[in-house]
Amino acid sequence: MIANFIDGPLWYFSQAVFAIGIIWKILSLIVGKKKSDLSVARGSSVPGAIRTIFSRFIPDKGMASHIKLQIIAGYLFHLGLFALLFFAAPHVRFLDENFLGFSWITLPHWGFIVAAQVAFLGLLLLFLHRLMHQVTRLISSTGDYLASIITFIVMLTGCLALLEEFSELRLLHRFSVEIFLIYFPFSSLMHAFTFVPSRAFTGAWFGRRGIKS
Amino acid sequence: MDALKRSSKTITSLNVNLSLLVCFIVIIFAMLSFSPVFAAEGKLGNSNTATHQLGVKSPATDLWRAVRNRDFGGSKGMSSTSQIKSLGANTFINVKGQEWRKFRQNWLLPYGGYFLVSVVGFLFFLYVVIKKVKIPNGRSGKSVSRLSTMQRVSHWFMVILIGFMALTGLLLLFGRLVAIPVLGLDGFAFVASASKESHNVFGPLVIVSLLLMLIYFIQHNWPAKGDIKWLFSLGGLLSKKHLKIGFFNAGEKLLFWFTIWLGVVLSITGLLLLFPYYEQTEAYTQLAIAIHAIAALLLIAIAFAHVWMVVTIEGTMDAMKDGNVDENWAKYHHSRWYEETTVANKALDVDAHVEEMSSSESRKEGVYQ
Numbered sequence: 001m002i003a004n005f006i007d008g009p010l011w012y013f014s015q016a017v018f019a020i021g022i023i024w025k026i027l028s029l030i031v032g033k034k035k036s037d038l039s040v041a042r043g044s045s046v047p048g049a050i051r052t053i054f055s056r057f058i059p060d061k062g063m064a065s066h067i068k069l070q071i072i073a074g075y076l077f078h079l080g081l082f083a084l085l086f087f088a089a090p091h092v093r094f095l096d097e098n099f100l101g102f103s104w105i106t107l108p109h110w111g112f113i114v115a116a117q118v119a120f121l122g123l124l125l126l127f128l129h130r131l132m133h134q135v136t137r138l139i140s141s142t143g144d145y146l147a148s149i150i151t152f153i154v155m156l157t158g159c160l161a162l163l164e165e166f167s168e169l170r171l172l173h174r175f176s177v178e179i180f181l182i183y184f185p186f187s188s189l190m191h192a193f194t195f196v197p198s199r200a201f202t203g204a205w206f207g208r209r210g211i212k213s
Numbered sequence: 214m215d216a217l218k219r220s221s222k223t224i225t226s227l228n229v230n231l232s233l234l235v236c237f238i239v240i241i242f243a244m245l246s247f248s249p250v251f252a253a254e255g256k257l258g259n260s261n262t263a264t265h266q267l268g269v270k271s272p273a274t275d276l277w278r279a280v281r282n283r284d285f286g287g288s289k290g291m292s293s294t295s296q297i298k299s300l301g302a303n304t305f306i307n308v309k310g311q312e313w314r315k316f317r318q319n320w321l322l323p324y325g326g327y328f329l330v331s332v333v334g335f336l337f338f339l340y341v342v343i344k345k346v347k348i349p350n351g352r353s354g355k356s357v358s359r360l361s362t363m364q365r366v367s368h369w370f371m372v373i374l375i376g377f378m379a380l381t382g383l384l385l386l387f388g389r390l391v392a393i394p395v396l397g398l399d400g401f402a403f404v405a406s407a408s409k410e411s412h413n414v415f416g417p418l419v420i421v422s423l424l425l426m427l428i429y430f431i432q433h434n435w436p437a438k439g440d441i442k443w444l445f446s447l448g449g450l451l452s453k454k455h456l457k458i459g460f461f462n463a464g465e466k467l468l469f470w471f472t473i474w475l476g477v478v479l480s481i482t483g484l485l486l487l488f489p490y491y492e493q494t495e496a497y498t499q500l501a502i503a504i505h506a507i508a509a510l511l512l513i514a515i516a517f518a519h520v521w522m523v524v525t526i527e528g529t530m531d532a533m534k535d536g537n538v539d540e541n542w543a544k545y546h547h548s549r550w551y552e553e554t555t556v557a558n559k560a561l562d563v564d565a566h567v568e569e570m571s572s573s574e575s576r577k578e579g580v581y582q
Contacts, residue, residue, distance in 0.1 A: 069366070113413070113414060116414050117414060120415065120418060121418055124373060124418075125366065128370055128373075129362065129366055131369075132362050132365045132366050132369070132536075133362045134362075134535070159410055160406075160407035160411055161410075162414070163406055163410055166403035166406055166407075168403045169403055169406065
């Protein structure tokens with residue numbers, strides 16, 4: 001009964017919320033009212049946008065020494081999660097069978113384990129730093145903690161189901177993914193989709209004013 | 214003086230309750246020896262006797278016993294030749310697995326269980342008897358900075374990992390005894406699978422947490438003046454004088470080093486179990502499991518004791534929440550560290566004041582020139 005619900009209606013509902021939510025959010029960014037810039041352009045906005053999209057991957061020199069943990073743990077978590085999401089064999093197989101109809105090279109079992117460990121290490125350190133540092137604690141909202149906790153649960157249930165022998169564990173993982181998908185568009189997790197337009201917008205604005213950033 | 218009076222009151226109450234403590238320990242052991250869970254486990258190990266009670270002797274019994282008892286070239290178990298070249302492929306029947314099973318069921322599980330239950334029971338007894346040790350003179354309202362963000366991050370990182378590893382490890386060790394009656398066989402099957410997989414994934418992260426703890430805490434955990442006195446006076450309980458303690462007392466230092474060394478043992482044996490491909494014999498694997506389990510039980514017991522200390526002594530947890538402690542707590546529990554910190558802070562203040570004065574003087578000179 002519960003299994004049918006998780007594999008059936010809840011799965012379709014969560015996908016619909018995820019897809020519609022993301023499209024709606026991105027469209028609202030594009031279509032939304034913007035102040036028109038009346039100043040005389042000192043440079044082109046396109047190179048500025050492209051430059052900023054990539055330059056933001058490298059931490060600012062002045063800040064780097066103060067935020068070593070956030071940089072290291074941030075990269076560990078995001079790279080580990082990327083590898084898990086797109087190169088774990090069960091995920092690639094799932095995408096191939098249900099959505100795409102083609103597959104690509106996958107991580108070996110040990111690679112999957114290492115990617116999971118790297119992602120867990122980064123996520124736990126970032127979460128604890130958010131909680132322990134006086135400034136980050138002040139500027140963090142409940143949604144920030146919730147996003148981290150839900151992501152952790154999704155990763156954890158994925159690891160619990162690693163053997164792929166028990167349907168209960170697979171269902172637990174799928175259920176956590178469904179909660180994640182429903183929560184995603186309404187949370188700070190949206191940065192996975194908005195970081196590119198956000199950086200591009202800032203970069204274009206800087207580029208138009210002749211600022212190299 | 215008030216603080217000393219309070220501590221002497223605690224000592225008196227402890228002496229009064231010493232007889233209660235002895236009674237409690239005797240009761241715990243008596244209860245455990247009649248515990249149906251461990252008694253049932255003891256019977257599992259002697260399953261051979263159950264077959265004899267049937268009074269029917271299988272004709273194959275003698276044959277297989279003879280096969281099992283053959284001893285070729287000093288190795289226990291019957292040897293033969295095999296096309297397979299893997300380790301142990303030439304052994305027909307390996308009796309070491311059965312011996313290991315007996316050790317696990319007759320020694321490791323019952324005595325490990327007795328040990329853990331006794332420790333938890335003893336700590337609960339102490340919690341009930343001692344109650345909360347209040348900060349003498351109450352909270353002052355002034356705070357002293359004690360731990361940095363990274364120190365707290367590394368501590369809680371270890372807490373999460375050790376907690377998770379302990380939970381999954383205990384489920385793997387005692388799960389058949391404790392979890393099957395609750396979850397049933399099917400329920401326990403997937404819990405055990407999930408525990409094993411996650412235990413293996415999170416295990417190597419414990420090494421990272423040990424390294425972080427070493428980096429951020431080792432400077433406060435070297436032996437220092439007053440440690441021996443602290444140990445001999447049982448943390449000041451048997452001392453009439455108030456002991457002057459530095460950043461950590463000897464008990465906290467022992468906790469740190471026990472955690473590190475037990476963590477190292479757990480990491481090495483855990484890695485041996487994770488990668489059983491490097492010409493390891495079963496004997497080494499079994500030894501690694503035994504050492505891993507014993508070290509884990511010790512570490513869990515130490516962790517429980519640590520939790521009891523934190524819960525019992527008012528104000529201790531503050532340091533791990535926001536890095537600050539109350540001034541009265543610092544004066545009472547770590548007076549030498551408090552004095553050193555205040556002197557250092559005053560010196561910094563004086564330096565800053567002198568610098569400010571000299572810069573304002575030079576500014577004035579500049580103006581007059």
